[in-house]
Amino acid sequence: MVRTDDNVGVDVVLVEDDDAIAASLVSGLGSAGMSVRRYASGRPALEAPPPDVYLVDVGLPDIDGFEVCRRIRSTGAVPVIMLTARGDEIDRVLGLEIGADDYVTKPFGLRELVARIRAVVRRSGAASGAEQVDEAGVSVGPLRIDPSRRLVLLDGADVVLTAKEFDLLLYLARRPGIVHRRADIMESVWDSNWYGPTKTLDAHVAALRKKLGDPSWIEAVRGVGFRLDVPA
Ligand code: CA
Numbered sequence: 001m002v003r004t005d006d007n008v009g010v011d012v013v014l015v016e017d018d019d020a021i022a023a024s025l026v027s028g029l030g031s032a033g034m035s036v037r038r039y040a041s042g043r044p045a046l047e048a049p050p051p052d053v054y055l056v057d058v059g060l061p062d063i064d065g066f067e068v069c070r071r072i073r074s075t076g077a078v079p080v081i082m083l084t085a086r087g088d089e090i091d092r093v094l095g096l097e098i099g100a101d102d103y104v105t106k107p108f109g110l111r112e113l114v115a116r117i118r119a120v121v122r123r124s125g126a127a128s129g130a131e132q133v134d135e136a137g138v139s140v141g142p143l144r145i146d147p148s149r150r151l152v153l154l155d156g157a158d159v160v161l162t163a164k165e166f167d168l169l170l171y172l173a174r175r176p177g178i179v180h181r182r183a184d185i186m187e188s189v190w191d192s193n194w195y196g197p198t199k200t201l202d203a204h205v206a207a208l209r210k211k212l213g214d215p216s217w218i219e220a221v222r223g224v225g226f227r228l229d230v231p232a
Contacts (some may be wrong), residue, residue: 001045001230005033006118006122007032007033007034007114007118008033008034009033009035010033010034010035010052010053010117010118010121011034011035011037011049011051011053011090012029012034012036012037012049012051012052012053012054012055013033013036013037013038013039013045013050013053013054013055014026014029014036014037014055015037015038015039015040015041015042015045015054015055015056015057015060015065015068016038016039016040016055016057016083017040017041017057017059017060017061018057019040020037021057021106022040025038025055025110025113026038028110029110029113029114029117032110032114033174034114034117037051037053040061040068041060041061041062041063042056042060042062042063042065042067042068043062043063043225045068046068047070047175050076050078050080052078052121052124053078053079053080053081053117053120053121053124053167054069054072054078054079054081054100055081055083055113055117056067056068056069056072056080056081056082056083056100056228057082057083058082058083058084058085059085062104065082065083066098069082069098069099069100070098070099072090073098073099073160073162074160077124077160077161077162077166078163079101079102079120079122079123079124079162079163080099080100080101081100081101081102081103081104081113081117081120082098082100082102082103082104082108083103083104083108084103084104084105084106085105085106085127086105095149099162099207100162101120101123101124101162101163102116102119102120102164104116112195116199119190120164121161123163123164123167123189124150124163138170138173138174140155140173140176140228140229140230141230142154142155142230143173143212143217143230145166145169145170147170148171150166152166152169154212154213159211159212160211161208161211162204162207164189164190164204165204165207165208165211167189168185168189168201168204168205168208169208169228171185171188171189172185172218172226172227172228173228176227176228176230177225177227177228177229179224179225179226180225180226180227181222181225182198182201182224182225182226184225185201185225185226186198186201189201205218205220205226214231216230216231216232217231218231
């Protein structure tokens with residue numbers, strides 16, 4: 001694995017009970033330039049100082065990875081990548097109640113994992129030394145988005161979003177009333193090298209509608225994509 005400047009300073013908390021997998025990740029991500037704090041169970045990881053990104057195994061000895069993710073999500077916007085063992089876990093990982101930002105299915109390659117870590121960290125702007133986010137806030141009616149602090153207010157009240165939900169909302173809100181094509185959204189909000197199904201996009205749209213309290217904030221335009229606007 002090639003060490004690059006993009007990786008250096010990325011602080012990873014790894015929650016994985018399998019010693020062999022954990023050791024290979026600590027060593028692999030370390031040689032890529034990232035620093036890894038490994039925990040063998042969920043509770044100690046939740047008590048540790050927050051990193052730039054969490055890698056969370058689904059099957060853990062104390063509380064399961066879904067619950068770990070849920071608790072991380074309830075306290076902030078640090079991105080979470082789930083390490084899943086089976087394909088049938090993926091729907092739950094992407095499910096609304098979990099709020100993970102991405103997932104990799106075991107067995108996975110280190111190169112793929114590093115790319116996904118970089119993508120979620122870049123989007124969250126959480127890495128130390130990341131470029132300064134210096135963008136003007138976006139307002140659409142009662143909705144106010146502050147990119148530099150990654151805050152969303154609706155009628156003055158906080159709306160707590162996952163890193164990807166935030167990016168999706170910001171993307172749509174920059175040009176309200178305009179229909180954005182699915183492919184454009186996937187390319188801009190997710191990686192351009194994202195090969196996953198676009199049901200990820202639908203799941204995030206559904207989550208945003210729920211959190212904004214009115215599904216008509218985001219209109220689906222059949223066969224095209226999505227449009228954000230103030231509900232009539
Ligand atoms: Ca496990």
